[in-house]
Amino acid sequence: MHFDPQVVEAARSSMPKNLLALMDRAQGATDSGADDAIDGAGGFARRTFLKVTAASGFALGAFPLAATAQGAAAAAPAGLKPFEQPSAFVRIDADGIVTVTINRLDFGQGVQTGLPMILAEELDADWSKVRSVHGDANPAYVDPAFGMHITGGSGSIKNSYTQYRELGARTRAMLVGAAAAQWGVDASALRTSNGFVVGPGGKKLGYGALAEAAMKQPVPEKVVLKDPKQFRLIGKPTGRLDAKAKSSGRQDYGIDVRLPGMLTAVVARPPVFGAKLKTLDDSAAKAVKGVKAVLRVPTDRGGEGVAVVADGYWAAKQGRDALKAEWDNSG
Known part of the structure; x- marks a missing residue:
């Protein structure tokens, strides 16, 4: 499975600088190997993509920060997890x-x-x-x-x-x-x-x-x-x-968060665990106003999905709905 370097670079060009910094820092820490192969000079490892997209919402402030740490004098017993x-x-x-x-x-x-x-x-x-x-x-x-x-x-x-x-x-x-x-x-x-x-x-x-x-x-x-x-x-x-x-009506939800330069991604997932893409026509998705990139991404249990990155949820969802994907369920 490979990420198209052009769509990866297109996505990177639209991402906030602090998210890019997170991805680059995470990339530097990844182990070499087939699973961490980098797709193109401007790309990033599959594992890094998943790791950073999972964590970036928190790093960018989508959720409250964790409670402050104890002072140095309060060392927890080794037996405590x-x-x-x-x-x-x-x-x-x-x-x-x-x-x-x-x-x-x-x-x-x-x-x-x-x-x-x-x-x-x-x-x-x-x-x-x-x-x-x-x-x-x-x-x-x-x-x-x-x-x-x-x-x-x-x-x-x-x-x-x-x-x-x-x-x-x-x-x-x-x-x-x-x-x-x-x-x-x-x-x-x-x-x-x-x-x-x-x-x-x-x-x-x-x-x-x-x-x-x-x-x-x-x-x-x-x-x-x-x-x-x-x-x-x-x-x-x-x-x-x-x-x-x-x-x-004063409760804020994840969908309410708005940050400078923020993008939204939605994922088209395979119909069964482990299924991979056989064919993908993303031309209609890319034509949707606001869609920035379409990326093939790993999913659970060795499967493969398609992430549509856009400047808002509705554009991302419309882009996902416009995808024409055929899945290989044999794996």
């Missing part, structure tokens, strides 16, 4: 706002609320101050059961329930540790309640005031989770975090 470390999932601002990064897409099934609720339960956070953002392509945001980025199969809560409980419990332990250090008392003498660490005599410190110090605390590998009888969020009537924005 990336998806078990609070630094990638929890950000606490000075005003006490807790932002939870979710490892799924929300298609209306409610994980934008459900996963933060699970974490907030163990964290003992003030629910009125909890927010959520989507994660990116970072390995921390893979499905812990499958080890890949995936949303589907009713697996969001099933596979991440314990994960998010433990993330909340680890964050809570670090906040308690920071308060204990500040007050000079044993952590066992402290408790948490609704966004505060409560000490002897009823004195309190808010999570926002403790956040910076807490992120320098050691990350506990083992944590004790709540008895479900203690739950105050899980299983209780709780408003969705995204309800207001979605019901008022």
Whole structure:
């Protein structure tokens, strides 16, 4: 399978400079070999094309950035995997706002609320101050059961329930540790309640005031989770975090993103896994106003598809609809 150097160069000439820089940097890091062969002097490797097109939306700002990393003093235990470390999932601002990064897409099934609720339960956070953002392509945001980025199969809560409980419990332990250090008392003498660490005599410190110090605390590998009888969020009537924005039309979706020089690609995929193109007539697609390039691209399980790149979704879709493709399903 080969990418036509002319259409590749045409696509590159219309791409934003920062996307080109990402592709060139990724190209420099690719291994040599047949699978990474470069199509033409101005082209790029097949694997690089997939890697960068998958990641570029995040790098260009289509999704919120992940939570800020912990300070250098807060080294996570070697036994913790990336998806078990609070630094990638929890950000606490000075005003006490807790932002939870979710490892799924929300298609209306409610994980934008459900996963933060699970974490907030163990964290003992003030629910009125909890927010959520989507994660990116970072390995921390893979499905812990499958080890890949995936949303589907009713697996969001099933596979991440314990994960998010433990993330909340680890964050809570670090906040308690920071308060204990500040007050000079044993952590066992402290408790948490609704966004505060409560000490002897009823004195309190808010999570926002403790956040910076807490992120320098050691990350506990083992944590004790709540008895479900203690739950105050899980299983209780709780408003969705995204309800207001979605019901008022203020929610931004991927299709709403507009960036300078941004292009949109849609892919014509084979009818079965592994199928390759036998013939392709893309002349009508290229004639659609706004279409910049038509590219043959690898798809899942060794298959082949056709990406239509245009200056907007509608032009890209019309271009895809105009393709005349015949597929070889024998492979």
